[in-house]
Amino acid sequence: MTKKRQSGKARGSARPTRRSRRAVPPSGRAALSVATSARRSIGERVAALTQGPLAATEQESDLQKVIAILRNGDEPIPVRLAALQMLQAASFGAPAFEPLRGVYMTALRQVAQDPDAELRQRAFGLLARARDGFAQRRLLEGLRDPQKALVPPEKALQLLAYDIHAEAYPIAREIVSKPPSAVAKREALRLLAADAATAPVFEQILRDKSEAPELRQTAAGALRALQPDRLQAYAREALLDPLENEELQATSLTALTQFGDEASVTGDTSLLTRARRLSTEASDAVKESALQFLDRYDR
Amino acid sequence: MPLVTESIAPSEEDFAALVEVLAAEPRRRGELTDLLREEHPFYNQRGASTTARMRGWVLVGLARAGITDADVPFVLGELDTGIEPRVVAAAARALRSYPRRDAAFAPFVLRAIETIRAHDEPLCLDEYGAYAVAADATTAVGELLETLRWLGAAARGVVPAIEALRARPEGLDRARRRQLDSTLRAIRGDAGAGPTPACCNLAEAVGLAVRPADAREDAAPLAGIRFEDHDGMPVTFTDGFLGHPTIVVFFYTRCDNPLKCSLTVTKLARVQALLEARGLADRIHTAAITYDPGYDRPERLRRYGADRGLRLGACHRLLRATDGFEALRRHLRLGVNFVASLVNRHRIEAYALDARGRVAAVFERVQWDEAALVARAEDLLHESTDPPATAGRPPSRVSRGTTTVPSALAPVASLAAVFFPKCPVCWAAYASALGIAGVQLPYSPWLKPVLVALVLVNVVSMGLRTRRTRAVAAFAFGAAGALALLGSVSGLAGTPVALGGVGLTLAGSLASVRGWRVRRGAGRQVAGRRGRARNPCNLLNQPRPQSSAS
16 A cells, blocks of 8 residues: 555656756667656656667666666666556667567566556556467456455456467356446456357347447447348348337348448338338438448338 | 366366376376367367467476477477467477477477467466566477587587577567577587488478378268358258369368468468369369358358358358268368367478278378378369269268259150150151161150150250259250240141250250260369359369459
8 A cells, every 4th residue: 555655656756857858868768767766756767768869779677677776676667667668669660679578578577566556457458469378368357356456357357358378258258248337347248259159148238229339340340240131130130120229220231332242222112112211211320321221122 | 186088178277287187197288188189178268378278287287397309299289280388388398298308399499489489478377377577488489499508419400590590589588589589599509410311301291190091080970061152052062072082171261370371271272273274173173161151151252262262162162061060070080179169379281182082091290281181182073983982871962853864864855855756747857867867766745745745844854953053045955945835736836836946955955965064074163153254163264353452
């Protein structure tokens, strides 16, 4: 708790001072000395890490020192966040970074267990994008046992979705059936969108008018990828149903316009009649989708 | 601690304990090797990362116990295609426990360094599932370099490649660069014997199993499997795999290991080119079957194949099993396992099937050679070509209802209808022609029902074929001809209409017969709805695939 309070304090003083903004260090070496100096203000150190020539350093030793800042729990959180930002940028292109990738990953694993929630979450984000086994294991543990959770469940699901090969489908299905929150359910559905075995669940949600339109939209997108024929069947029913949600009708029109089976749609008189009606009587979004639909099928 | 049984998937902790026990008991070494099979039930419903942790631990156990010849394909397979640092590092460590320093190992170790150095990382190999948070731990490249040092003189053949690596050390930190230099010195300074010519034989032998004809397993369990091809056309095992040798590989489009599925399909394209160059493209078929039939729908298969240079046709297909994938998996003992519907890990596997659909050769784990695979399939062409063993197997519904029987009836019935004498004028014409030859031919009005029956058989069989071939024009000609003939026979129309009917029936039947011939050569599969080339087996007739970007 004390540490968190300190972190908050430190974050409050994170804005670079006017002096520090004016005085961007002239060289990478000087910038590094500012960034690593505990006697400099937090603002100056953040600026040195993120704005000066250090941000584009090609020196392996410089990068190692920045990794040391990130690892050091005694450093102020804004400085460590700035170090993380700088390393993240370097990881995309600096050739000097390549030999340090492994060390960087181990540093991220350490930071993912840091008491500061923001640092933790950002480290998890980077590890999850790299499909890191450590991060996946910790995220899954947190979903199974909320006492061990290092990030909120919706964030954990979002991060696990970076790797379809993670072991997340069973727990995501559990969350869909017993969601801790609406947003967690949405993220669980998004994660499951690549799981062919969940197609019946998506169809059920899509047809359930009591579900939130956003979830039904997610279900429609997933069904399009997994079982396009089922989506087409639903889309027809949705369009012919005057009580169906307008957003879903617009989605259905778009789905049919882009992926519909030309022969069956062109020959479907009741569907074409309904689309003509929607093109004049519905909301603007539906009208536009209906016109695109008719443009393709109504000849 | 009670040991788990195979029927119950153990927790990771129990699995780790089991591996320790097996590694400590020489009599149970085989069980440890067995845990390296991808299809082992212990890996069922585990994520890819969990599977990597478990396999890595098995390899560490093998490194402690010492690997044998039975383990070598697994270890070399990891070095050849592995992308997880933990598993590759453990494989490198395991290889050092082999009793012989074989020069054939060196290229595998070197390839692994090339692959893994871009995502090398510090590792904890001595504790199950531990992830390094300190930077001074061993790494995959470190373990691989140590293995090259262990090979010593046996690695002399790859010294130029190691020197080239030293010249462009991207991805290697200072410690690894120092280790690389020391490894080079150790190899050069080793006074032992250098590479022997026998090296290459081992590399070729690893992962290859050839089965003589009398030792092949009957393909009967596969008879009920139904596939859908890249064009969405249904294909049964009988349709697609009997009557000709077939080269079969497995893949799935969501595979994230570039050295496995993507490369496998790219290599299959090279196999096709080799077959074409040798004039075998219509005699040896190819098939790439997805492990992920729920997700890999026809449009995904088509795009994946086209992006990798595959040329698709009726003899060369991408397939997903719509029914019976489990039977296929069991029969071929596919090296694959799943988490939910998704593959968590698989091996490389390519098969040469004989004309009866039986497995004649398997190439697995390490990268297979395209020419070697084609040579194996070519050998199968020279085997005796007894009729496919379909006895005792129920023919598939597609075969029974719409392919085999109509294929046989359509040309016979239509030609019989065309040349059947339909009216007194026809009889007179036949009689005068035969009379010249001295043959008497009486006119029999009661033969009319026979003609009607022939016409109807012709129309029905063409109609059934049209459901699959979608060759509507041929059917329309045949049907119009039938109407004209029936009108003439019933007396509603005269001789000119009958002659027109003959012409139309002849045209329809010719179109049908021509199509039938092409499709027979293509394994009785029909042309796709998007208009495949005239001879679907001839890859040169296929349009060159366009990349998705274009």
